[in-house]
Amino acid sequence: MSRTVSAARSAAGGYAEYVTAPARQFARKPATVGHEEAAAVPLAALTAWQALVDTAELRAGQRVLIHAAAGGVGHFAVQFAEHLGAYVLATASGGRHAWLKELGADEVIDYTTVRFEDVARDVDVVIDLVGDIHDRTSMRSLEVLRPDGLLVAIPAGVSPELADAARARGVRVTPFLVEPDGAALTRIAELIDAAEVVVEVEDVFPLEQAALAHTRGENGRTRGKLVLRATA
Secondary structure (H helix, E strand, O other), rough: OEEEEEEOOEEEEEOEEEEEEHHOOOOOOOOOOOOHHHOOOOOHHHHHHHHHHHHOOOOOOOEEEOOOOOOOHHHHHHHHHHHHHOOEEEEEEEEHHHHHHOOOOOOEEOOOOHHHHHHHOOEEEEOOOOOOOOOOOHHHHHHHEEEEEEEEOOOOOOOHHHHHHHHHHHOOOEEEEOOHHHHHHHHHHHHHOOOOOOOOOOEEEEEHHHHHHHHHHHOOOEEEEEEEEEEO
C-alpha cells in the first residue's frame, strides 16, 4: 500500500511516496538531475531564493553575507547571489572554502578561527541561517551592515532584543518564512538545467531512517542537502 499525506494536514510537504497540494505549488523536475537531486531543491532553494529575491531584493553590485553557506539553504544562496551579480561573502569551516568559491563566493570566512564581524564590512544584506542560538550570530551580524542594511533572520526570527539593537544601529531586520511557489521553482529549475546552479546532495537515507537523517542534519556539518528516499 502506498503511503500518502493529505494537503489538509500538511499544506507544504511531508515524507511520503505521494502527496496532494494545490497545482500552483508544483513545478517540473529539472531535466538534467536525478530524482534524488531534485528532491533536495524545493524547500532549500525556495528559502534561499525568496530570502534574496523577494525579501532582500538583492541587486547587482551589493554585498551579501551568507552564514552557514555550505549547508542545504546556504549553498543555493551563494549561487543565487552570484547569479544576481552580488559580491558574496560566506561563513563556513575551512574545509568548505574551495568548494564555496567554485560555487561563486568571493570571500569565505572561517568562523572557527576568526570573528566574522572583524573582517566583513559594508554589507548590504545578511542571510542568517544560524541565529542567536549559536554565539549570538544574529546580533553580531548587525555590526557588519551598512546604514539601512538588512538582516534576514531565517531560523529563529527576530527577538525584541534584536529588533531594538537594529533600530539603535540604523539597520533593518526581518523574520522569514518560506512559502510554496511553483513559478519560482520553475525559474530555479531553469538555472539548474542551464548549469548555472548545482545541487549538492551529501547523503541519501531510506525513509525508515528519517530520524537518523534528522540527527545527522542537526549537527550543522553537512555539505549541501540530506535526502530521504521514499521508495525501496
